[in-house]
Amino acid sequence: MAEPTPVSTLASQICNQISSVFKQPISGPTALEVIVEEVAATAKGNGQIFVYGVGREGLMLKALCMRLFHLGLSAHCVFDMTTPPIASPDLLIASAGPGGFSTVDAICEVARSNGARVVLLTAQPESKSSCVKHASVVAHIPAQTMADDQVAADPKSKPLLPMGSLYEGAMFVLFEMVVFKLAEVLGQSSEVIRARHTNLE
Numbered sequence: 001m002a003e004p005t006p007v008s009t010l011a012s013q014i015c016n017q018i019s020s021v022f023k024q025p026i027s028g029p030t031a032l033e034v035i036v037e038e039v040a041a042t043a044k045g046n047g048q049i050f051v052y053g054v055g056r057e058g059l060m061l062k063a064l065c066m067r068l069f070h071l072g073l074s075a076h077c078v079f080d081m082t083t084p085p086i087a088s089p090d091l092l093i094a095s096a097g098p099g100g101f102s103t104v105d106a107i108c109e110v111a112r113s114n115g116a117r118v119v120l121l122t123a124q125p126e127s128k129s130s131c132v133k134h135a136s137v138v139a140h141i142p143a144q145t146m147a148d149d150q151v152a153a154d155p156k157s158k159p160l161l162p163m164g165s166l167y168e169g170a171m172f173v174l175f176e177m178v179v180f181k182l183a184e185v186l187g188q189s190s191e192v193i194r195a196r197h198t199n200l201e
Contacts, residue, residue, distance in 0.1 A: 013160055014169070021170040024142040031121065031139035031174055036181045038091055038119050038137065043073055043186060045089040050116075052078035052107050053095035056164065057121075060171040061095060067179045070196045071188050078107060088115030095121040097167040098147035100129025108134035123147070123167050141174065143167040 022030075029037075042049055049068055051061040061077070068075035076083045078092075086092060092111040096104045099122060108118050108131040120135035123145045132138060145164040161169065183193065 010160070017161055017166055018169045018173055021141065021143040021166065022173075026140045026142055028140070031141050032177050032181065034137055034139040035093065035119060035174075035178050036185065038093075038117065039068070039073070039178070039182060040185050042089060042091040042117070047089035047091055047116075048074040048076060048084065048086070050076050050078055050083070050086055050090065050092045050111070051094070052092065052104065053121075054101050054103060056168045057095040057097055057171065060168055060175065061093065063172065064093070064175040064178070067175070068182075070193045071179065071182055071186060072192070072196065086111050086114050086116045090116040091119065092116050093119045093121070094131060095171065096127075096129065096131050097121075097123050097141070097143075097145035097164050099124035099127030100131050105130035105134070112136070121171065141167060141170050143170045 039049060049065075051065045051068075052058065053061045065075045065077050090111075092108065094104050094108055094111075104120075108120065111118050112134045117136040118134055119137055119139055120131055121139045121141055122132065123141055123143050124147055125132065125138045125140045143166045144161070145167045149163050182188075183190075
């Protein structure tokens with residue numbers, strides 16, 4: 001009977017896979033540069049920031065939304081009961097890892113038709129989906145999603161990160177870098193950010 005793989009080894013393998021995403025060559029600015037620039041510009045124009053994604057992508061964006069609020073920004077998750085209307089000079093940050101989803105397509109279209117800018121996060125920037133067409137700018141995260149997990153998987157081994165887990169893990173790491181950079185750009189100290197955290201826990 002084979003010895004079980006140590007937890008630390010599995011953790012290292014997963015972290016290495018996520019790290020490799022950010023080493024992939026892409027054309028144009030990095031996703032980090034795109035998001036920081038767009039959020040900073042929105043903040044400068046006193047705009048609001050909205051986030052939307054489906055499934056686990058949506059959960060990663062909700063985590064980002066929380067930190068954007070801690071940075072002192074007016075940040076909202078689409079479909080929350082307190083989400084205000086979107087307009088210019090607002091920003092929608094949406095994710096469609098495999099290229100497009102019907103709900104993401106529709107929400108991007110509504111945001112653009114109301115004058116907002118749209119940042120679309122995706123692993124498939126060449127997709128001809130409606131959300132790519134409605135995007136003001138695309139932030140490319142070159143990671144495996146459900147659009148290519150069966151092609152990428154080695155039939156002889158069980159994939160460590162199935163379906164879109166690599167893309168979603170990369171989103172989490174990317175957003176931590178975004179928050180770090182935005183704190184510098186917006187002049188937000190750790191003490192001020194911490195003071196905005198809820199005390200109703």
